Structure formats: C-alpha cells, structure tokens
Amino acid sequence: MEKELESLITSLKDELASCTKEADILNVKSKYVGKKSRITEILGNLKNMTVEEKRKYGSLINNTKKEMESIIASSLESLESKANITFDDTLDYDIENGSLHPVTIVAKEVTDCLKKMGFTVVSGPEMESEYYNFEALNVPKDHPARDMQDTYYLDNGMLLRTQTSDNQIRGMENYGAPLRICAPGRTFRNEDLDANHENTFFQIEGMVIDENISIENLMYVMQELLSEVFKTDLKVRLRPGFFPFTEPSYEMDMSCVICGGKGCPTCKNGGWIELIGCGMVHPNVLRAGGVDPEKYTGFAFGIGLTRLAMMKYKISDIRVLNSGDIRYLKNFDIK
Ligand code: DAH
Secondary structure, three states: OHHHHHHHHHHHHHHHHOOOOHHHHHHHHHHHHOOOOHHHHHHHHHHHOOHHHHHHHHHHHHHHHHHHHHHHHHHHHHHHHHHHHHOOOOOOOOOOOOOOOHHHHHHHHHHHHHHHOOOEEOOOOOEEOHHHHOHHHOOOOOOOHHHHOOOOEOOOOOEEOOOOOHHHHHHHHHHOOOEEEEEEEEEEOOOOOEOOEOOEEEEEEEEEEEOOOOHHHHHHHHHHHHHHHHOOOOOEEEEEEOOOOEEEEEEEEEEOOOOOOOOOHHHOOOOEEEEEEEEEEOHHHHHHOOOOOOOOEEEEEEEEHHHHHHHHOOOOOHHHHHOOOHHHHHHHOOO
C-alpha cells in the first residue's frame, strides 16, 4: 500500500512537469484526485478494511490525497505567476517610436507656409485623363513637350499623372477666379531609375489668379517659401525656362546642399538642383479653366517635393525614399 501511494505521488509530479497550460493541469487533477481516480477508489475501499488496517492506513491515505491536492494547487499557482510575467504591464517595453516620412514633413512645411499666405490646399486624382494632364495645359496631342513627361498609359484610356499641374484646370473649374490654391500630390513618370530619378515622386503645385498679378508676386511667394523651409540663406537662381502652360516660364534652381555646390551625382555635377518650374499662366490655360484672360492674370509653380526633402535631409539617393526601409528612414530621426 505504502509503495502504491508513493508511486501515485511520483507519477503525478512527472505528469505535472510536462504541463504548460491550465487545462493540462486540470486534466491531470481529475485523473489523480477526481471521482474516478485511483486515490478516491482506495479511500472508498477504506470502509471494507479491518479496524486494524483502517488505523494503519487511514491517515496515510488521507494525507496522500491532501499532498496530491496541494502539489496540484502549487503547480497551478506557478503557471499563473508565469502568465503574469508575460502580461506584466509595468514592464518597460522597448517599442520604437515611428517618425514621419521626410517627404511628408516637407509637404506639411510647404503647405503650412502657403496656407499662411492665403492658399487653399486641394488635391486631384493620381489616375488622370490626358485632357487634364496635357491638353488643357496647352500640350496638344503631338506636342514635343510630351516626350519629356512619358508616363504609364492605362488600359482604360487614362494615365498616371505626370505632374500636379492637372490641379490648375480642376482648381479653376471648381472655384473660378480669383483663386489661390496649392496641391501636393504623387506624380509618375516612365524614368530610368538612378540616384536622381524615380518613377514615383511628389510635387506641389501652386496657382494664384487675380487682377494685376505679376512676376513680382511670384518671386515674393517663392522666396518666402524657400526661406521658411530651409531656415537659412540659400543661393537660388532664376533661369528662363519653357513650359507650355506658362508664358514667360522660369526655372528656379537652388545650390545643391549635398555637395555645397561643388558637384555630385545628385546635382549631375552642376552644383545646382532644379527645384521649381514657374511662370505666368498662359492665356490658353486660363481659357481652358473658364477664366477670362482679358480680366485676369496669374502665376503658377510646381515644386519637386521629393527633391526638396532630399536637399533638406541631405539624402543622396532618391530611391531610398520609396523603399519603405525603416532601417534607413529612421536615420533621419525626424519627429
Ligand atoms: N509641371 C511642371 C513639371 O512637372 C512644373 C511646373 C512648371 C509647374 C511651371 C508649374 C509651372 O505650375 O508654372 O515639370
């Protein structure tokens, strides 16, 4: 009898040792101390024993059952305390904070600055019609300017917009003149990828239409904007440019902050970065938007937001911005 009782305790301990869940322990519990367990059977047999046997084994059997119950209870307790460690909400977890994407940050800085100057922020579709992306912007079907902006033509006859300038027409249609809008957004071109070219990038468009708008106004807005974003004196230069939707047209460049103007792959060794296309809105574009060019004039500009972010955060390869590689992006430590 003593041997059997001892072996019950040993095998109970063995089985409990391999339990990892509460349910496992409860199964063992019913097997060892439940109604149909061996110990309950032995206890039941006590009444058939002689007085002498009862005296000899009675308390031993009862104590064995109590011991088994307390072994099971402490096993449940230790499982609970292990579980508490897993869910300990006082633990100081090392969860990394995220940060905003560099392009998101400059987009916000630029729109915040423009909003202070009275611009309304609008947005247009990334999947655009040829009409809004080209034709209404004075770029007819076989115009050579289309070669500069090759894009992805879709089966449904639409295209992925090559520029945020589509918002010029949509803006005039929706709000009429006078008008002061800006439109940040994603744009696409069929490019050979390198440190300076991506097929997907961001721009922000700006357009002001009113009576007596001149190039002076355009220059003022551009200067305010760049000094707000870079918070330092930068060299900028204005060159005559060509865009079918503005007349006259300009290119505004800024000195390359990656190499300090000495020349590097980002600035194609020229020391300058093309950043802003701008000019006075072409009368054909005003007409396409339903605005009377005899009464109103306007200026428009398009800024490469992706390029602006690269300059601001000294990112020398444009491709990392779309990579989604947090190991790289978190190096900017921008909050
Ligand atoms: N949409 C032009 C581009 O992507 C940039 C541009 C040039 C926008 C002149 C304008 C503008 O609004 O007036 O190259």
